[in-house]
Amino acid sequence: MTAELLQxxxxxxxxxxxxxxxxxxxxxxxxASGVINFAQGEFVMIGxxxxxxxxxxxxxxxxxxxxAIGAAVxxxxxxxxxxIEPARGAPPIALIIITIGASIFLRGLAQxxxxxxxxxxxxxxxxxxxxxxxxxxxxxxxxxxxxxxxxVVLLTxxxxxxxxxxxxxxxxxxxxAARLVGINTAMVVCLSxxxxxxxxxxxxxxxxxxxxxxxxxxTLLALKGFAAAMLGGIGNPVGAxxxxxxxGLIEAFGAGLISSDYKDAFAFFVILAVLFFMPAGLFGxxxxxxx
Amino acid sequence: xxxxxxxxxxxxxIEVLHGVSLRVEPGEIVAIVGANGAGKTTLMKTIAGVHxxxxxxIRFADRDxxxxxxxRRVSLGVSLVPEGRQVFAPxxxxxxxxxxxxxxxxxxxxxxxxxxxxxxxxxxxAERRRQPAGSLSGGQQQMLAIARAMMARPRxxxxxxxxxxxxxxxxxxxxxxxxxxxxETGLTVLIVEQNVAAALDLASRCYVLETGRVVxxxxxxxxxxxxxxxxxxxxx
Numbered sequence: 001m002t003a004e005l006l007q008x009x010x011x012x013x014x015x016x017x018x019x020x021x022x023x024x025x026x027x028x029x030x031x032a033s034g035v036i037n038f039a040q041g042e043f044v045m046i047g048x049x050x051x052x053x054x055x056x057x058x059x060x061x062x063x064x065x066x067x068a069i070g071a072a073v074x075x076x077x078x079x080x081x082x083x084i085e086p087a088r089g090a091p092p093i094a095l096i097i098i099t100i101g102a103s104i105f106l107r108g109l110a111q112x113x114x115x116x117x118x119x120x121x122x123x124x125x126x127x128x129x130x131x132x133x134x135x136x137x138x139x140x141x142x143x144x145x146x147x148x149x150x151x152v153v154l155l156t157x158x159x160x161x162x163x164x165x166x167x168x169x170x171x172x173x174x175x176x177a178a179r180l181v182g183i184n185t186a187m188v189v190c191l192s193x194x195x196x197x198x199x200x201x202x203x204x205x206x207x208x209x210x211x212x213x214x215x216x217x218x219t220l221l222a223l224k225g226f227a228a229a230m231l232g233g234i235g236n237p238v239g240a241x242x243x244x245x246x247x248g249l250i251e252a253f254g255a256g257l258i259s260s261d262y263k264d265a266f267a268f269f270v271i272l273a274v275l276f277f278m279p280a281g282l283f284g285x286x287x288x289x290x291x
Numbered sequence: 292x293x294x295x296x297x298x299x300x301x302x303x304x305i306e307v308l309h310g311v312s313l314r315v316e317p318g319e320i321v322a323i324v325g326a327n328g329a330g331k332t333t334l335m336k337t338i339a340g341v342h343x344x345x346x347x348x349i350r351f352a353d354r355d356x357x358x359x360x361x362x363r364r365v366s367l368g369v370s371l372v373p374e375g376r377q378v379f380a381p382x383x384x385x386x387x388x389x390x391x392x393x394x395x396x397x398x399x400x401x402x403x404x405x406x407x408x409x410x411x412x413x414x415x416x417a418e419r420r421r422q423p424a425g426s427l428s429g430g431q432q433q434m435l436a437i438a439r440a441m442m443a444r445p446r447x448x449x450x451x452x453x454x455x456x457x458x459x460x461x462x463x464x465x466x467x468x469x470x471x472x473x474x475e476t477g478l479t480v481l482i483v484e485q486n487v488a489a490a491l492d493l494a495s496r497c498y499v500l501e502t503g504r505v506v507x508x509x510x511x512x513x514x515x516x517x518x519x520x521x522x523x524x525x526x527x
Contacts, residue, residue, distance in 0.1 A: 163389060163390070163393065166382065166386050166389065166390055167390065167393060169379070169381070169382060169386075170379045170382060170386075170390050173379040173380055173381050173382060174377050174378075174379055174380070176341060176373060176377055177373065177377040177378070177379060178379075178390075179340075179341050179361040179362065180339060180341065180361065180365070180370070180371050180373055180377070180440070181365065181370075181390050181391050181393050181394075181439060181440075181442075181443065182361070182362040182365030182366060182393050182394035182443060183362060183390070183393055184360070184362045
């Protein structure tokens with residue numbers, strides 16, 4: 001029984017790490033612009049699918065992965081430049097609907113550019129399972145967890161140690177004041193789309209050897225990442241990571257202990273529960289403001 | 292240094308400024324006084340570039356800046372201390388100051404000099420360096436907002452209601468610091484203030500704004516002696 005629980009925990013943390021990265025993408029863009037970017041899941045798909053197709057064309061895997069992340073970043077910037085920036089000043093709900101449209105468009109485009117099949121990538125360090133306390137763990141799991149951890153550390157260093165990162169935080173805290181100190185807030189929003197796209201694509205590449213990818217994996221990932229961001233408290237990066245891991249664990253334990261038929265439903269129970277019982281999420285806004 | 296010509300600004304279809312003209316010469320402190328809703332804040336925001344001008348012109352240092360985005364105006368030397376202070380609440384006092392020098396790349400030696408000068412002007416900011424700005428008192432936040440704007444080394448400092456919500460003693464400290472700084476550096480200042488007596492003390496010239504129009508202007512001592520001004524603003 002304990003071996004089984006450990007098994008659930010590992011698989012929960014693995015998918016949870018991906019939800020956490022998607023949620024982090026939501027958080028970055030939300031903080032910079034107030035927009036919930038529902039095309040966030042498509043970045044994950046673009047990362048996985050581009051790597052698959054480049055690798056199939058004979059490009060070495062590391063290069064394929066880098067090009068795929070670059071492609072996602074470019075698409076993130078184009079999404080901002082062609083869809084978000086022209087609608088500047090529109091109410092957030094209109095911008096959110098634009099991102100839903102962009103998500104449908106990108107999915108359609110992926111069907112044409114790639115195909116409608118499921119694809120896998122070879123794991124980075126083989127697929128001989130490692131036994132830990134009776135549970136079997138794929139080596140790729142550690143790449144996913146380690147990669148997710150590295151992203152969180154790098155992003156934290158960027159936001160808290162560099163002036164540009166602080167400008168992103170400043171824009172999130174007070175857009176008017178950010179403009180008044182000379183921050184080009186439109187560029188900060190562009191940057192947040194680029195970074196979120198890069199993070200999403202990176203997650204997509206790491207997880208593809210375990211969960212496979214196809215043109216339409218983005219939809220569910222976006223919804224689960226959104227559930228994670230809501231659970232953590234929208235706009236809070238620590239909450240996004242915690243929320244992601246929690247949604248992953250809830251899903252894995254729910255599927256293992258209750259029924260795997262409901263695997264995808266648990267994330268939506270989480271959304272409903274958060275909305276009903278604690279709309280601010282686990283790490284809701286810190287209240288240190290004095291006026 | 293600053294010349295505003297026939298400036299019109301609106302919120303949607305509601306026009307708030309109906310052709311405002313004013314000038315600020317280098318080294319001057321000029322005040323704008325007027326009742327609530329006269330358009331003072333809109334005027335300041337339009338000069339800073341965070342509110343669009345519907346028509347008219349804003350010239351700064353012999354350059355037409357009417358259509359220039361806000362961040363470019365900061366580079367040219369226009370800094371606004373906005374109404375309500377607007378500090379970056381979750382960020383530390385030190386980070387707020389560093390971001391004030393964003394256009395000058397916040398961390399360089401010039402920025403360090405600037406920070407030292409501001410901490411000398413407002414010593415409390417040195418004491419509270421590591422604290423989140425949102426945890427400061429109103430007066431301290433106002434000092435931080437002024438210091439943050441000065442970190443950009445402006446040639447023209449715009450101040451919108453620096454006394455708002457502050458105790459009279461705190462207001463006096465802040466006005467004294469501004470007067471000292473002006474005496475030492477000759478910084479050009481345009482200030483909007485409800486506390487008309489304090490504004491007239493600080494400024495050498497003054498414009499009276501009423502429902503989006505300049506209705507009077509002159510030297511501070513002349514306005515102080517004007518019976519209409521006394522009745523309307525000074526409670527004499």
